[in-house]
Amino acid sequence: MTRTHLNVFRPVSLAIRLLLLATSAFATSIPMLNDIPLDAKQKLSGTLQVQLETKQRIASGQWAQINETSWLTLKSQSGRGLLEQHVFVHLDAYPTSDQISKLEATGAELILQDWVPPLTNHPTGFFLAVVPLDRVGELAGLSFVRRLGNGEEVLFPQNDTARQLTGVNEAVSTYGAEYNQGSGIRVAVLDSGVDLNHPDIPTPVYAVDYAEWPDSNFTVGNTVTGHGTHVSGTVLGRGIASDGFYSGMANEAELVFLKIGDDAHGLETSAGVTHSFIAARDYYDCDVSSMSYGYFNEFLDGSAENEQAIDYVVEDGMLVFQSAGNSATSDAHKMLTVPANTSSGFVAIDVYGWASGQVMLVNVIAWDGPNTDDRTLFDITLYDNNLVEIDAMLSEQQQSPRGTEGRYLIGDELLPGGGTTRYVTVTNNSDHEQIFHLYMGVQTLGPYSIGYEFDSGDPGYTVGSPAIADGAIAIAAYNNRLEWIDYEGDEHNTSGTLNDIASFSSIGPRVDGLQKPDLAGPGRYVASCRDQDVLSLQPGQGYDNYILPNHPADPPGEAGVYVLFQGTSMSAPAVSGATAAVLSNWYRHEEFPSLSHMVRQVLQESAIQDEWTGDTPNYIWGYGKVDVLALAEFIITDAPEPALNMLPTDFKIVGVYPNPFNATALAVIDLPQSSSLEVNLVNLLGQHVTVVTKGEYSAGRHEFVVDGAELASGTYLLQVVANGQTLSHKMQLLK
Numbered sequence: 001m002t003r004t005h006l007n008v009f010r011p012v013s014l015a016i017r018l019l020l021l022a023t024s025a026f027a028t029s030i031p032m033l034n035d036i037p038l039d040a041k042q043k044l045s046g047t048l049q050v051q052l053e054t055k056q057r058i059a060s061g062q063w064a065q066i067n068e069t070s071w072l073t074l075k076s077q078s079g080r081g082l083l084e085q086h087v088f089v090h091l092d093a094y095p096t097s098d099q100i101s102k103l104e105a106t107g108a109e110l111i112l113q114d115w116v117p118p119l120t121n122h123p124t125g126f127f128l129a130v131v132p133l134d135r136v137g138e139l140a141g142l143s144f145v146r147r148l149g150n151g152e153e154v155l156f157p158q159n160d161t162a163r164q165l166t167g168v169n170e171a172v173s174t175y176g177a178e179y180n181q182g183s184g185i186r187v188a189v190l191d192s193g194v195d196l197n198h199p200d201i202p203t204p205v206y207a208v209d210y211a212e213w214p215d216s217n218f219t220v221g222n223t224v225t226g227h228g229t230h231v232s233g234t235v236l237g238r239g240i241a242s243d244g245f246y247s248g249m250a251n252e253a254e255l256v257f258l259k260i261g262d263d264a265h266g267l268e269t270s271a272g273v274t275h276s277f278i279a280a281r282d283y284y285d286c287d288v289s290s291m292s293y294g295y296f297n298e299f300l301d302g303s304a305e306n307e308q309a310i311d312y313v314v315e316d317g318m319l320v321f322q323s324a325g326n327s328a329t330s331d332a333h334k335m336l337t338v339p340a341n342t343s344s345g346f347v348a349i350d351v352y353g354w355a356s357g358q359v360m361l362v363n364v365i366a367w368d369g370p371n372t373d374d375r376t377l378f379d380i381t382l383y384d385n386n387l388v389e390i391d392a393m394l395s396e397q398q399q400s401p402r403g404t405e406g407r408y409l410i411g412d413e414l415l416p417g418g419g420t421t422r423y424v425t426v427t428n429n430s431d432h433e434q435i436f437h438l439y440m441g442v443q444t445l446g447p448y449s450i451g452y453e454f455d456s457g458d459p460g461y462t463v464g465s466p467a468i469a470d471g472a473i474a475i476a477a478y479n480n481r482l483e484w485i486d487y488e489g490d491e492h493n494t495s496g497t498l499n500d501i502a503s504f505s506s507i508g509p510r511v512d513g514l515q516k517p518d519l520a521g522p523g524r525y526v527a528s529c530r531d532q533d534v535l536s537l538q539p540g541q542g543y544d545n546y547i548l549p550n551h552p553a554d555p556p557g558e559a560g561v562y563v564l565f566q567g568t569s570m571s572a573p574a575v576s577g578a579t580a581a582v583l584s585n586w587y588r589h590e591e592f593p594s595l596s597h598m599v600r601q602v603l604q605e606s607a608i609q610d611e612w613t614g615d616t617p618n619y620i621w622g623y624g625k626v627d628v629l630a631l632a633e634f635i636i637t638d639a640p641e642p643a644l645n646m647l648p649t650d651f652k653i654v655g656v657y658p659n660p661f662n663a664t665a666l667a668v669i670d671l672p673q674s675s676s677l678e679v680n681l682v683n684l685l686g687q688h689v690t691v692v693t694k695g696e697y698s699a700g701r702h703e704f705v706v707d708g709a710e711l712a713s714g715t716y717l718l719q720v721v722a723n724g725q726t727l728s729h730k731m732q733l734l735k
Helices: 014-021 046-060 068-073 097-104 133-140 160-166 168-178 227-236 270-282 305-315 568-583 595-606 628-638
Strands: 084-091 109-116 125-132 147-150 154-157 186-191 206-209 254-259 288-291 319-323 333-338 347-351 361-367 378-383 392-394 404-411 420-428 434-440 452-454 473-478 483-485 491-493 519-522 526-529 562-565 652-662 664-671 675-683 688-697 700-707 714-722 725-733
Touching (some): 046 084, 046 133, 084 133, 084 270, 097 109, 109 270, 125 133, 154 270, 227 526, 227 562, 227 568, 270 288, 288 568, 305 319, 333 420, 378 404, 434 452, 526 568, 568 595, 595 652, 652 700, 664 714, 675 700, 688 700
Parallel strands (some): 186 254, 186 288, 319 473, 473 519, 652 725
Antiparallel strands (some): 084 125, 347 420, 347 452, 483 491, 652 664, 664 700, 675 688, 714 725
């Protein structure tokens, strides 16, 4: 069956499904992973291999006592339970009618509306399919199927002072009535759910629940977490209940709310997230999106399906803001350098008392360059607290389209309670020294914390997916509030240095060296809307210290509809909303197809450097603290109105987007009069390495693609010559 339209939600509970699946009769219908032919199994992503093995063990009774946290950690929480598997089907091109017939012959339900085409940095396209579990191998065995990804990976949730610190208040003060605060800009918020009865939350233009995609409905509330309501208020809350004191960044923008958090835990699968990005742009015509969910995926190099979906919508003109992650202090990452043909030392993993019934899951990543013909093969071994090797399954080693190697280890045992230690080693089977990155099975925080972590983790390389997408603007968090007074009049304070980076804020770079995060925004105890449908956020339920009065001048005693949250989950919507407000001052016109790239570069170039950021860009702050006033100055005073009869007044390089770039970039050049034009890419020795264009051009704005696909990573100069004048612009190529 092929589905190409919105479907009605199937109201069958996970509990009922699991009860049905507990029978031994059903267990025998799930094949062992090793029963799948090797050529087909090699097309399965590492997480998909782990998923299939996990489902088989649970259904067979081997893991009958598995802890619910591991059920989530092992990425097996699909609403359809063990009966089916959500997979991303990768092909060279959109499937032909014959290929569709062969795909459907495996019993797969094809969600072709989720097709994302191949892109410059993504060699295959893909779509979502739901396939019977016992036929995954058959689907992978089709000759035209390039690979299968896992659609059930789990993503986790990750403004008074915010408006001040991002420069929104100053922009309003500087430009007065001339400054719009989001009018005409449509923002997609992808999050857990939203309280539509909150006085500050505007009626959405669209509101859809994609948490169980491809099933969907139009109920977007959530009673287990107030994450989505807080984020929505930060982006575009109207500030009604506070007389404007707690207004969101873009308090005139339009809201499109896409619910991605399930009703049980507020978690989401990669299938729902991927579809939501596509829908935000293709269905709902959004200009900006904000999402504060993330996780550690198989390769962490920008090649995953949800990252490709981001690059697709960014290429189409949507700005995508993502929380960088809260893992700098989580001990979820360990970096090792292992000599050729050698095993590493023992890496200790602390297992805590609450880990009883959980399963050990470790992901190992090795980036050895973009050449997919070069392979760095390795093994992983698991040991008990006495350094005795214990049984574990290793996934088939996989390679991403960008050359990154990845492999998972999953222990056979259910971990004991009481606290203990496990150890792993990595054996480098190659003839060269290699850096390996070890990650706990997923990035988990707060109520979803798994019960084990590295004894001494490394804070770098912890920016999560999908913030690591090429086109995503990954936002770190800094300390904007360390003291406050709650609604009962009690004063509170916390540790840290005001305006310095938040200790939890994830640190880059990406495993292939790409700059991440991109920018930093306020993310420490940000005030925004309190979801009044969530029991834990009601007065007297343990969160009173963080509930605020509706206005600081209100007398103590009455709980307001505002609350303090912290995390990069808060900094990302602060920056996305602030940017959306400024964009409303830019005339929307199809003459400017590279708007999103231009805004991104201006955000980077105008970011604040101070005593805390140091020199930027760096892997803690990105390019620095976002400065909306500088962006507003560019848009309101420097950016030309897109009138059809307007010609440039100066010969200039408007910009190169993105920069740094991977493979290709877009150069925008203004010519005030008709002239001969020559554009070249030059290395630092002055040698011409790429001819971009050479010819006669009319007066106006021109865009050229700079192709660096065959060049080595490094610094280059874009050299532009017209009418005897020469301009240059530095470009950074990262692969």
